[in-house]
Amino acid sequence: MTSATSDEVKVGSTRRRMGRLTAYWLALPGGLWLAIFFVIPMIYLLSLSLMTGNFIDGFTQTFHVSTYWHTISLYHDQFIRSIIYALIVTALTITLAYPMAYWIAMRGGKHKSTYLLIILLPFFVSFVIRTLQWQFILADNGFVLGTLKDLHLVGSDFHLLATPVAVICGLTYNYLPFMVLPLYVSIERLDPRLMEAANDLYASKLQALLRIVFPLTIPGIFAGVIMTFVPVASDFVNAQLLGGAKTTMIGNVIYTLYLTNNDYAAASALSFTLMGALLIGIFIYARALGTKDVMEAAAL
Template sequence: MSRVHADDASRLAAGGFRRRFGRLTGYWLALPGGLWLAIFFVVPMIYLLSLSLMTGDFIHGFTQTFHFATYGHTISLYHDQFIRSIMYAVIVTVLTIVLAYPMAYWIAMRGGRNKSSYLLIILLPFFVSFVIRTLQWQFILADNGFVLGTLKNLHLVGSGFHLLATPVAVICGLTYNYLPFMVLPLYVSIERLDSRLMEAANDLYASKFQALLRVVFPLTVPGIFAGVLMTFVPVASDFVNAQLLGGAKTTMIGNVIYTLYLTNNDYAGASALSFTLMGVLLIGIFVYARALGTKDVMEAAAL
């Protein structure tokens, strides 16, 4: 009898341990990712924040003085580049939505068995280095390249017309490089839709354009939200396209941070600009998410 009670007690103890361990399973699974973020994101961010409040120079070293005036000083010096970066990011984001939505819609609705092939074609440029892809645009937009050279030979543009070192060149390069980041979330959002919704809209005497505008588009807002996050944020902080395709009048805030940190050794100023840019982007994201609604944000995160 005592042996039976002992077996029951051991089974109850084992069951309790499994239940407690089961409740902690999610935390154990999240532990590696949490450690990775803590070591390679949180710790560097804390150090960067501390560095932005230091004073000194590269030769004599930096001292922690909690010098908050660095933020105001750097913003006053580089506010033009700051505003230009945000404007470029807005323009590029709008262009990628306009270009990516029809592309994603056609692949999701008309791609059939070749959907994977079409998506692979869109992703093929990622098999080439980001810098090399951007350098190709120098040849495309060169004064005597096959685009402008042909137009000049046909006398459609003047001999002095050029695109390199202009905002158009920078925006073209940014749009090309970040277009797939908009296509993929839009494709996922559209592909999940029930095709019978369009049939129901047509049965209610809605044209294809009305069905697209009033049925499909509202249901794909989560995909647009995800695409905007994946496009707007990296575009605003990009420096490669402005450096390779732009000029002195197209400098973005990423170029300023790059120069301050790696050329001028102004670590405090570069850190202050980085945190300011991050703060502005976060505020913009929260305002944008608030405008769309919490439910849409959660659906976008599920993509």
């Protein structure tokens, strides 16, 4: 009798353990995928960044970290430029995306999904083609500048291509949906009664937005910022197609080092520096935005 009971207990606990393990089994395919196609190349890249040599003689593992200092001192301009562009683009996308997401979530009614589809529609066109379109739009005698020049609103030698403006325009356009979507999700989740309650308690529409909607959508802003800032900082397509020598971003440098100069060690070192900088930046940002103190401060 007693043994039967303990057997039952054992069976029960085994089943429970299996139940707990199920969750891991579900994570396994994705985990393997990441391990094989992300972690292993990363380790390879890391080891590559610590090698010395060149394409012709071959690379040997020397564990020299000097490549890191060397590349940073050579390319710090492009590095800082990338971070600045990413900051500007992120700020621009928030400014443009927040009202858009707010409007779709609050006033979209039955057509919400249609509006979201329209925002996602550019994704159905190749990234490169989309960016190339901006070459036509911003071309010296394209329909924007051409018209402005015909109307004598700008000088005949005014140009946008190969300027930071062109690169930032392209980047903002390309990454806008990545900001709209997380913002939309977080605004859509808000209880509209909260805004009514704020209005009822003498807060104008703007005050309600600043004190209720904004603080409560910080998670969406956080997600949106990460989804734009990180890829923009390492983007190279926009700078390549819309920029010039003075708008080269760190992504272009890595691209050229790796694929044109075949300086694998330098390219890898620069990649890791960028990754490290972005991770540290996001960590600080998360700490600043995620703590209770800041949430409370936002509320006051």
